[in-house]
Amino acid sequence: MTSPTKQLAEELSATTLLRFATAGSVDDGKSTLVGRLLHDSKSVLADQLEAVEHASRSRGQEAPDLALLTDGLRAEREQGITIDVAYRYFATARRRFILADTPGHVQYTRNMVTGASTAELTVILVDARNGVVEQTRRHAAIAALLRVPHVVLAVNKMDLVGYQEPVFAAIAEEFTAYASELGVQEITAIPISALAGDNVVDASANMDWYGGPTVLEHLETVPVSHDLTSCHARFPVQYVIRPQTAEHPDYRGYAGQIAAGTFRVGESVTVLPSGQTSKIAGIDLLGRAVDVAWTPQSVTLLLEDDIDISRGDIVVPSGDAPATTQDVEATVCHVADQPLAVGQRVLLKHTTRTVKAIVKDIPSKLTLDDLSQHPAPGRLVANDIGRVKVRTAEPLALDSYADSRRTGSFLLIDPSDGTTLAAGMAGESFATTKATPVQDDDGWDF
Amino acid sequence: MTTSVDIASGATGSPYALTHLDALESEGVHIFREVAGEFERPVILFSGGKDSIVMLHLALKAFAPAAVPFSLLHVDTGHNFPEVIEYRDRTVARHGLRLHVASVQDYIDAGKLRERPDGTRNPLQTVPLTEAIQQHRFDAVFGGGRRDEEKARAKERVFSLRDEFSQWDPRRQRPELWQLYNGRHAPGEHVRVFPLSNWTELDVWQYIAREGIELPEIYFAHEREVFARGGMWLTAGEWGGPKDDETVEKRLIRYRTVGDMSCTGAVDSDAATLDAVITEIAASRLTERGATRADDKLSEAAMEDRKREGYF
Numbered sequence: 001m002t003s004p005t006k007q008l009a010e011e012l013s014a015t016t017l018l019r020f021a022t023a024g025s026v027d028d029g030k031s032t033l034v035g036r037l038l039h040d041s042k043s044v045l046a047d048q049l050e051a052v053e054h055a056s057r058s059r060g061q062e063a064p065d066l067a068l069l070t071d072g073l074r075a076e077r078e079q080g081i082t083i084d085v086a087y088r089y090f091a092t093a094r095r096r097f098i099l100a101d102t103p104g105h106v107q108y109t110r111n112m113v114t115g116a117s118t119a120e121l122t123v124i125l126v127d128a129r130n131g132v133v134e135q136t137r138r139h140a141a142i143a144a145l146l147r148v149p150h151v152v153l154a155v156n157k158m159d160l161v162g163y164q165e166p167v168f169a170a171i172a173e174e175f176t177a178y179a180s181e182l183g184v185q186e187i188t189a190i191p192i193s194a195l196a197g198d199n200v201v202d203a204s205a206n207m208d209w210y211g212g213p214t215v216l217e218h219l220e221t222v223p224v225s226h227d228l229t230s231c232h233a234r235f236p237v238q239y240v241i242r243p244q245t246a247e248h249p250d251y252r253g254y255a256g257q258i259a260a261g262t263f264r265v266g267e268s269v270t271v272l273p274s275g276q277t278s279k280i281a282g283i284d285l286l287g288r289a290v291d292v293a294w295t296p297q298s299v300t301l302l303l304e305d306d307i308d309i310s311r312g313d314i315v316v317p318s319g320d321a322p323a324t325t326q327d328v329e330a331t332v333c334h335v336a337d338q339p340l341a342v343g344q345r346v347l348l349k350h351t352t353r354t355v356k357a358i359v360k361d362i363p364s365k366l367t368l369d370d371l372s373q374h375p376a377p378g379r380l381v382a383n384d385i386g387r388v389k390v391r392t393a394e395p396l397a398l399d400s401y402a403d404s405r406r407t408g409s410f411l412l413i414d415p416s417d418g419t420t421l422a423a424g425m426a427g428e429s430f431a432t433t434k435a436t437p438v439q440d441d442d443g444w445d446f
Numbered sequence: 447m448t449t450s451v452d453i454a455s456g457a458t459g460s461p462y463a464l465t466h467l468d469a470l471e472s473e474g475v476h477i478f479r480e481v482a483g484e485f486e487r488p489v490i491l492f493s494g495g496k497d498s499i500v501m502l503h504l505a506l507k508a509f510a511p512a513a514v515p516f517s518l519l520h521v522d523t524g525h526n527f528p529e530v531i532e533y534r535d536r537t538v539a540r541h542g543l544r545l546h547v548a549s550v551q552d553y554i555d556a557g558k559l560r561e562r563p564d565g566t567r568n569p570l571q572t573v574p575l576t577e578a579i580q581q582h583r584f585d586a587v588f589g590g591g592r593r594d595e596e597k598a599r600a601k602e603r604v605f606s607l608r609d610e611f612s613q614w615d616p617r618r619q620r621p622e623l624w625q626l627y628n629g630r631h632a633p634g635e636h637v638r639v640f641p642l643s644n645w646t647e648l649d650v651w652q653y654i655a656r657e658g659i660e661l662p663e664i665y666f667a668h669e670r671e672v673f674a675r676g677g678m679w680l681t682a683g684e685w686g687g688p689k690d691d692e693t694v695e696k697r698l699i700r701y702r703t704v705g706d707m708s709c710t711g712a713v714d715s716d717a718a719t720l721d722a723v724i725t726e727i728a729a730s731r732l733t734e735r736g737a738t739r740a741d742d743k744l745s746e747a748a749m750e751d752r753k754r755e756g757y758f
Contacts, residue, residue: 017466046731084619086601089594089646096466098644114621225462238479243512251511257476257625262462286475286507294462298475298508311483335621349626352483409624418607418630423623 015091016224021100021115021148023139024125029156033125033194034088034101037216040201043090085111094220109368109383110335112142113423117409120224121150123215124175128161128191131171137178138368144182144430145331145385147405150222151179151187154215159193163206182371182430190215228294232322232399233261234407235315236351241300253284253300254309259351259406260399261317262294263301268318271309272397277318278305295406312353314397314407322407324395328357331366331401331429332388332412332422334380340388340412340421341379348392348424350410356393357412363387371430380422388424400427467653470645471504476625477604477641478508481586482515484629485637488586489546489579492518494530494537495704496661497590497642500650503659504641505588506541516588517544521575523567524551525685525707533662546582548574565686568706572757576612579636586629588639594646595734598750604643610634614753647702647734648727655720667700667718678711702727702734 024030038044056062088099100115102108116122124139126132143151153175161167172189179187190199191210198204201216213221241253263269267280282302283293293299301315309315316322328348334340340359348357365377365386380386390412401408412422464472481488490505492498505514520534538545550570553559559570579587593600603619605627620628629637642650654661672679672695673688680687682694685708699712700723717723749757 015466016463017469045733047733084601084616085621086597087593087644088600089644091646091648096646096649110621114623117623118625223463225464228462238476239483239509241509241512245511248511255479255508257472257479286471287510296469296472297464298472298479335623347630349628351626352480406624409626411623411626411628413628413630417632418628420620420623420628423621 015093015095017096017098018121018219018222018224019098019100019119020121020123020219021102021112021119022123022125023102023112023115023142024123024156025127025133025135028125028127029194030125033123033154033156033192033200033215034099036194036197036200037099038088038090040197041090041092041216043088085114092216092220097219109138109142109385110333110423112139113146113333113335116142116146116148117405117423119146119148121152121219121222122148123152123154125154125156126171126175128155128157128167128171132174132178134369136175137370140175140179140184141182141368141371141430144179144184145333145425147183147401147425149185149226151184152215152218153179153187153189154194155189155191156194158191158198158204158207159196163191163198163204165207165209168207168210188212188218190218228260228262231261231295232320232403233263233317234259234351234399234404235263235301236353236407237309237311237313237315238352239311240309251302252306253302254315255298255300256315256352257298258293258295260295260404262292263299263315263317264292269303269315270318270321271307272314272316272321273324273395274308274313276307276309278303278307280304312351314351316397322397322399324397326392326395327360328390328392328396328398328410328424328426330388330390330410330424330426332380332386332424334382334384334386334422336414336419336421337382338414338419338421339379339381345415346390346421347413347415348390348396348410349413350396350398351407353394353396354413355396356415357390359388359412360391361389363389387429388422390424398426401425401429402427467649467656470649471507471653473625473644474501474504474641475508477627477639478505478588480627481588481629481639482509485586487582487584488516488588488639489519489582489584490514490516490588491575491590492520492534492537492545493590493704494520494526494534494662495590496650496654496665497592499537499659499661500645500653501588501590501641502537502541503657513542517546519546519548519575519578519582519584519587521571521578522547522549522551523571523706524549524554525567525683527662527664527681527701527704527707529662529664530704533660546578548578550574564708566706566709567685568709569752569757571706572612572752572755575757579612580610580634585631585636586639587636588641590642591640592642592645592647592650593640596749598753602640602643602753604640605629606638606640607631608636608638612636613755614638616750616754648724651720651724651727655724662704664701664704666723667698667715669696670699670712671695672697672699672712679713680709680711681707683707 086101090097102111102115122143126136155168155171168191176187192199199214237254238256241255243251265280270277281304283290284300344359346357364373364375399407408426410424550567591599603622673692700715717726
């Protein structure tokens with residue numbers, strides 16, 4: 001017979017994990033929404049609340065300032081602003097959540113990019129009184145650029161517009177049209193009041209015209225895995241395991257985390273960039289032999305043939321190998337204070353492989369406000385998003401970011417001090433597909 | 447291309463959805479393997495507490511059937527629970543690991559550190575830790591810190607660059623994008639690595655239960671002589687408690703964290719099994735550190751300040 005505690009433990013361990021990010025301008029009520037999600041899901045514990053109350057009182061504030069729950073650094077509390085991405089954790093009976101809490105300020109594009117890079121869902125807040133503003137479009141563009149699979153438009157402060165359906169409907173329609181054009185795959189619009197608690201955790205009694213889920217219900221039920229049968233399977237080799245012990249004299253396993261798709265025993269595989277082929281003889285899922293494994297499981301692959309494979313190689317199904325290239329075209333978000341310029345020598349980190357590279361061209365820079373392209377900026381500075389062409393010293397098996405967020409993404413690193421300069425997304429982006437001007441043979445170079 | 451995969455679907459209906467524990471485990475293993483692939487001399491900070499025990503368990507899984515390719519480092523405050531030291535030594539022997547010990551007592555005896563008036567040695571760990579890192583030229587140092595523990599830790603990266611003085615500058619951290627961890631560092635610098643960043647206290651306990659991991663007994667309810675100080679139950683010991691006006695009593699308690707005896711408080715509890723502990727944690731209205739750590743109450747930014755100096 002199962003004991004009640006055993007049952008609790010089983011229920012808890014059957015839950016899944018959703019990583020999501022929030023985006024909103026400074027006064028859209030993001031902290032209030034985050035505070036309410038944490039508070040109403042009982043993730044703020046008594047001593048944390050007590051600490052916030054104490055700190056609020058000592059500054060002469062009457063009500064506890066819930067922003068103090070999320071602003072963890074001395075400078076943030078002193079200045080009353082959020083200066084960096086923080087990660088929050090909360091749980092319901094159905095799911096556990098990792099929230100990338102990103103500052104809303106315009107110049108922190110890089111922070112939203114950081115939060116969105118691992119998110120499966122982004123909540124974009126708008127103030128119902130202001131509707132879709134420039135900042136909203138910027139957030140939608142970043143969500144589209146980073147290919148976040150699910151976007152929630154939270155139309156906040158509905159209490160300040162009399163909970164009127166037409167106000168919500170107009171904003172939802174305008175946003176959906178804009179975001180769909182950018183290629184956002186799924187958009188869910190929810191009318192809320194974070195302050196009053198309408199449709200955040202509990203359904204609102206003030207908006208009976210709304211029949212959809214609350215924010216939390218949606219977070220709990222949105223799918224976290226995709227149809228892997230249509231994905232290109234990719235396995236970057238992290239580390240070669242060779243015990244060379246009496247018990248395992250000939251064991252040679254290729255350890256890594258499956259970056260996309262599924263792998264199964266018996267499958268013919270090709271190792272890139274060398275192009276050698278073999279068959280999967282076995283898959284070890286952290287101590288258990290399995291017939292099939294899929295992303296994002298960390299596994300060890302055993303191959304039938306003793307071929308030369310090392311960290312940085314990518315194992316793919318033989319019939320589904322990406323082309324290897326030394327000429328990378330990508331959209332990058334510049335995340336460092338020092339600039340990135342044409343001619344600069346950098347390191348490119350793609351999956352488990354880091355290679356030397358040179359920036360051949362920066363054909364254009366994107367203005368997020370209206371998605372217009374500025375040709376040949378020469379260099380990119382912090383928070384810029386631009387197109388780059390990079391030549392690498394060794395061939396890379398690079399997918400398009402549109403096909404695989406994991407094997408289509410890379411970092412550009414400054415070899416002199418190790419600074420992460422830019423976050424790269426290989427292949428076309430919405431920005432280039434949208435660009436309409438006819439290019440001459442020299443591209444943007446006029 | 448592929449035929450349909452025959453796997454029982456979980457609670458969410460998708461055959462490919464991992465449980466949250468599987469997802470966290472996979473991420474943790476990925477982080478260990480990244481470090482093994484990119485660094486020359488990594489070390490795992492091991493205190494015998496539950497977080498470092500889970501870290502070691504992940505490392506053992508990540509490299510099996512080969513041995514863990516790192517040694518362990520324990521920063522010994524000299525005020526340890528004997529059960530924990532016994533557990534530490536047994537674990538090291540069982541897995542054939544190499545253990546380095548950096549001793550606060552040695553530093554005090556040598557006159558390099560001075561005992562604090564309150565007897566708390568937790569903040570004194572920073573110097574032996576950073577000197578051990580330099581002495582052994584460790585370039586990656588695994589810590590069991592979790593972002594849910596404390597608000598300064600919520601700002602911590604998975605790969606966190608430290609300068610030659612082991613200092614953390616929260617305003618100059620590298621953005622961490624996708625699963626692409628940047629471990630570049632200059633000679634003398636090192637990277638602190640936190641494979642449990644995304645775990646919560648409850649995740650740690652559920653994982654321990656699922657994997658059947660053994661823990662030091664003090665994590666489970668037992669009768670112990672304790673006395674009250676600063677709203678917490680502390681264990682009497684040679685470290686300087688109780689004082690004359692503090693009375694010792696026998697209570698049924700357990701520890702939620704394991705650290706320096708002088709500042710790690712016990713909680714009243716009858717949870718004697720893993721299931722009972724999980725139920726207790728799930729219902730608790732106090733955070734782990736709020737319930738049991740005196741040193742975090744020193745100021746609003748106590749942890750941030752210690753971390754800036756090189757604390758883990």
